[in-house]
Amino acid sequence: MAARPSGGDVTFALVDLEGTLEEAKDNIDAVLNTVAAARADSPGFRILMGGSASIRQQSEDITGEDFALALLLNIPITLVILVLAFGAVVAALVPLALAFAAIVVASGVLSIVSRAVPLSEVYQEIVLLMGLAAGIDYSLFVISRYRAERRAGASKDEALKTACATSGKAVVFAGITVLLAIGGMFLVDDPIFTSIAISAIVVVALAVVLSVTLLPALLQMLGNNIDRFSIPFLNRGGGERGGIWGIISDRVLARPAVLAPVTLAALLVASVPLLTLNLGFNGSKGLSDDVKAKEALIALEENFTLGLTSPAVVVVDAGRDQNVFSPDVQNHVNQLMALVEAETVSPADQNAPYGSPIQTDINNAGDTETVQIPVNADTGEAKAIDAVNRLRADLVPGAFGDSPARALVTGDTAFNIDYREKIYSRTPFVLGFVLALAFIVMLVTFRSLVIAVKAILLNLLSVGAAYGLLVLVFQEGWALEGVLSFKATGIIESWLPLFLFSILFGLSMDYHMFIMGRIKEAHERGLSNDEAISVGVRATAATITNAAAVMVAVAVIFAFMRDIGLKQFGFGLATAIFIDATVIRSILLPASMKLLGPANWYLPRWLEWLPRVRMAE
Numbered sequence: 001m002a003a004r005p006s007g008g009d010v011t012f013a014l015v016d017l018e019g020t021l022e023e024a025k026d027n028i029d030a031v032l033n034t035v036a037a038a039r040a041d042s043p044g045f046r047i048l049m050g051g052s053a054s055i056r057q058q059s060e061d062i063t064g065e066d067f068a069l070a071l072l073l074n075i076p077i078t079l080v081i082l083v084l085a086f087g088a089v090v091a092a093l094v095p096l097a098l099a100f101a102a103i104v105v106a107s108g109v110l111s112i113v114s115r116a117v118p119l120s121e122v123y124q125e126i127v128l129l130m131g132l133a134a135g136i137d138y139s140l141f142v143i144s145r146y147r148a149e150r151r152a153g154a155s156k157d158e159a160l161k162t163a164c165a166t167s168g169k170a171v172v173f174a175g176i177t178v179l180l181a182i183g184g185m186f187l188v189d190d191p192i193f194t195s196i197a198i199s200a201i202v203v204v205a206l207a208v209v210l211s212v213t214l215l216p217a218l219l220q221m222l223g224n225n226i227d228r229f230s231i232p233f234l235n236r237g238g239g240e241r242g243g244i245w246g247i248i249s250d251r252v253l254a255r256p257a258v259l260a261p262v263t264l265a266a267l268l269v270a271s272v273p274l275l276t277l278n279l280g281f282n283g284s285k286g287l288s289d290d291v292k293a294k295e296a297l298i299a300l301e302e303n304f305t306l307g308l309t310s311p312a313v314v315v316v317d318a319g320r321d322q323n324v325f326s327p328d329v330q331n332h333v334n335q336l337m338a339l340v341e342a343e344t345v346s347p348a349d350q351n352a353p354y355g356s357p358i359q360t361d362i363n364n365a366g367d368t369e370t371v372q373i374p375v376n377a378d379t380g381e382a383k384a385i386d387a388v389n390r391l392r393a394d395l396v397p398g399a400f401g402d403s404p405a406r407a408l409v410t411g412d413t414a415f416n417i418d419y420r421e422k423i424y425s426r427t428p429f430v431l432g433f434v435l436a437l438a439f440i441v442m443l444v445t446f447r448s449l450v451i452a453v454k455a456i457l458l459n460l461l462s463v464g465a466a467y468g469l470l471v472l473v474f475q476e477g478w479a480l481e482g483v484l485s486f487k488a489t490g491i492i493e494s495w496l497p498l499f500l501f502s503i504l505f506g507l508s509m510d511y512h513m514f515i516m517g518r519i520k521e522a523h524e525r526g527l528s529n530d531e532a533i534s535v536g537v538r539a540t541a542a543t544i545t546n547a548a549a550v551m552v553a554v555a556v557i558f559a560f561m562r563d564i565g566l567k568q569f570g571f572g573l574a575t576a577i578f579i580d581a582t583v584i585r586s587i588l589l590p591a592s593m594k595l596l597g598p599a600n601w602y603l604p605r606w607l608e609w610l611p612r613v614r615m616a617e
Contacts, residue, residue, distance in 0.1 A: 010303040014359075017053055028053040050296030051309050055284070058291045059563065066561040067125060074132065077553050082136070085546035089229035091143060094218060098210050099135025103127055106203035113198060120195035130200045132554060133507060134178065134207035137547045139215055141167045141514055144543040146219055147226065156223050160216055168212050169613070170517035173445045175208035177513060178506030180437040184430040185502050190422070196499065204506075245541035246534075248586045253530060253594050260591035263583060264461070271464035273471040279423060280491040281416045283310065283379035288562035308355065310379045310412040312388050314371040314396060317406040324362055324369040329405045333360070336371060336399035336407070340391075345376050352376060353387035379412040380491045388413045420494045430498055434505055435460075445513070445613050446520055450602050454592055455516070459508045462584050463501060466576030474568050484559055486567055493565040500572050507551065508580040515540045515585060519593070529597055533590050541586075548581030 015031060032054065039047040075096070082092035106127050110119065145167040149159035182204065185197035219226060252259050284297045300308060316333060318324045324333075337358055345352045355374035362369045373391070377383035392409045400407040435456055442452035470492065472478040477488030519536030527535060555577065558570025593600050603610070 010299070012300060012304060012308070014308070015051070028057055046299075048296035048299055050284075050293030050300070054293045055287065055291060055297075055309075058293055059287070062288060062290055062562050063566070066563070066566070070557045070561070071128065073557055074554055077557075078132065078136065078550050081546060081549050081553060082140075083231065085140070085542070085549075086143070086147070087231050088227045089231075090222065091147070091226050094143060094215070094222075094226070095136045095139035098139045098215055098218075099132050099207070101214065102135045102203055102207040102210055103131035106131060106199070106206050109202050109206075110199055113202070117194075117198065118191070119198065120192050122192065123195050123199035126196050126199040127203045129554065130503075131203045131207065133551055134175070134204045135210070136550050137507075137510055138171045138175065138207055138211035140543050140547045141171055142211055142215055143219070143226070148539070150224075156220070160219055163219075164212065164216055166517065166521055167514070168216070170514050171208060171211050173441060173517075173613075174510040174513040175204060175211075177438055177441050177509040178204050180441065181434045181502050181506035181509070183437075184434040185499070187429045187433055188423070188426045188498060192495065193499065197502075200503070245545065245586050246538040249534065249537040249541075249590045252587050252591050253534060256591035256594040259587055260595065263587045263591070267461045267465045267579070267583065267588075271461070271468040273468040273476070274464060276475070277467070277471055277497070278475055278491055279420045279494040279497070280380040280385075281412070281419070281494060282489050282491050282564045283381070283384075283412070285378045285487070286380070286489045286491070286564040288564075290562055304355065308374045311359075311372040311374045312391055312409055312413060313411040314373065314391065315408050315410060316369040316371065316400075317408070318367045318369075319404055319406070322405070323366040324405070325366060328403065329369075332400050332403040332405065332407075333369065333371060336395060339395045339399055340373050353383065353390065375411075375413060378489075379416055380489065384413045385417055388417060416494070423494050423498060427498060430502070434502065438505065438509060442509075442513075443607070444610055446516060447603050447607075447610055447612065448601050449604060449607065450596060450600050451516060454596075455509070455512050458584050458588055458592075459505055459512065459580070461588070462508055462576055462580040463504050465579050466504070466572050467497065467500075469575050470568060470572045473571060474564075480571075484567055484571070485562075486564055489564070493568055496565065496568055496572065500569060500576075504573065504576045507577065508584075511544050511548070511581055511585060512589075514544060515589065523601070529600065530594065533593050537586070537590055544581055544585060548577050551577045 017027060017031070032049065035047060035049045039045075079092060079096060082095055083089060086092050107124070110123060110127065113119070114123075142163050146159050146163040149162045150156070154162065179201055182197050182200045185193040188194075284294065287294045287297075297309060314336065316324055316329065318326070318329055322329075324330070340354050340358060341356075343352050344354045344356050353376055355376045358374070359372040360369060361372075375384045375387045377387065388409060388411070392414075396407050396409060438459075439452050439456055442455045443449065446452065473480050473484075474486070474488055475490055475492055481488060515536055518539050519532050522532035522535040523529070552574045555570045555574035558566050559574060561567060561570065
């Protein structure tokens with residue numbers, strides 16, 4: 001079908017491809033070649049092409065290119081950070097080797113799992129991301145403790161025993177917390193979330209296992225060679241003093257009543273934009289300019305309506321042993337079309353919700369008809385959502401109210417609405433599941449009701465602040481559009497908050513578990529509350545900073561990808577980890593522990609049956 005605007009200088013043609021969207025994407029090359037040939041034979045004319053199949057193909061190609069570049073950048077950047085962290089090349093290579101061992105083994109396991117449970121294509125990226133995060137973090141914790149003990153004069157065997165009994169134990173509990181947090185994704189009851197959860201659980205579990213089995217074996221084999229190829233002036237024993245973070249924590253412990261409220265207020269202010277969170281799926285306007293099909297969509301919107309590429313689809317089911325050719329069904333279809341046409345864009349009403357032309361199609365069996373209604377807005381915009389909601393609530397019931405045929409509304413915008421509602425309905429269950437289990441793990445690990453509650457609250461603060469900044473930047477278009485090369489659409493991807501929460505809560509609990517483990521260790525050795533806090537923060541400062549630096553570097557690369565959803569994910573991940581590893585770890589955690597004093601270790605009598613987990617040898 002072809003049409004032209006009143007000016008007569010632009011026309012368009014709609015091409016229907018056979019099969020599913022995936023099949024259409026694979027078969028789009030023939031149409032692209034035809035358009036390219038027409039463009040070559042028509043100098044002076046602009047011939048553009050854009051639609052679901054071409055957008056899907058081009059977007060996937062771009063995402064594949066970006067992931068390949070990310071992998072190429074991740075390895076050298078991570079290696080540089082690890083070399084700076086350890087001051088020795090061999091020590092830097094061990095965490096990378098363990099992470100890639102976890103990734104390779106996880107990929108093999110998941111290839112077997114996929115035969116029983118279909119996995120989304122994104123699982124490979126999740127394995128890479130979580131494998132690098134968990135594998136490197138856990139290795140850092142154990143190796144840093146091992147090297148610190150060696151520098152303190154312990155023998156190889158003694159240092160290894162201490163590292164495994166302290167940092168190794170913290171790794172196990174941190175890993176359990178991450179696995180439980182990720183497990184919350186299963187409650188979403190969505191194939192994509194299930195694929196992500198299975199992939200992440202497999203690779204994180206392997207990272208934990210390798211960190212307490214393969215890693216100690218490697219350290220035993222390497223011995224003093226762990227410091228081979230040392231780089232002068234790097235990491236010469238300052239880790240236990242904490243560097244800048246040790247100085248900051250001392251200032252915090254000296255004035256906790258001043259710094260804690262100020263920091264808390266700043267994080268709460270940063271979290272406020274979260275109240276205006278608008279979930280959805282970014283449509284054509286959120287596409288990268290490198291998606292060539294976007295140019296055609298812009299031209300279509302300027303001259304006709306963007307809704308032609310993603311119309312609302314009314315599916316009319318005539319019912320069992322019935323057909324849609326019957327006069328009764330066709331009468332109701334015509335009523336619907338008349339109602340829609342009364343609210344269609346015209347010279348007198350440019351802001352009407354629907355566009356033209358309306359297309360109909362009947363299947364070969366004759367029992368189902370589709371009515372494709374262009375919506376005069378992009379799929380994620382409020383105007384498109386209102387138009388589909390009006391179809392569902394008013395126009396379709398008004399036309400088919402007394403018909404035996406069923407009429408249901410689907411399409412990209414309808415999917416957007418339904419998926420968002422599903423996310424909202426599942427969110428309380430996921431949050432409750434993750435928070436409850438994380439609380440239990442912290443309670444069992446540290447035998448303190450106060451520490452368990454405070455850990456949950458502090459992690460929620462860092463996640464909330466990161467979400468608030470995510471809304472400011474990507475929903476409201478504040479500050480970074482030029483830097484990250486995107487245009488704010490007013491929409492945060494529907495899948496992102498729950499996915500990011502599960503990943504972030506697990507990773508941030510890693511850092512919290514590690515620092516609290518060191519504080520508890522000092523407390524069990526008889527140090528006072530203030531001394532234990534100072535020792536714990538100083539001893540873990542360098543390791544947590546380095547682990548966070550690796551994750552922030554990986555996440556920032558995602559933020560510069562061309563897909564808007566991946567940009568949001570990378571920014572949110574980098575921001576939350578940065579806040580957690582700096583503001584939470586260096587200010588709020590020590591300040592709150594200082595203010596609470598002995599109450600930090602409060603355990604009600606009715607919980608005294610909990611097993612004792614000692615962090616000190």
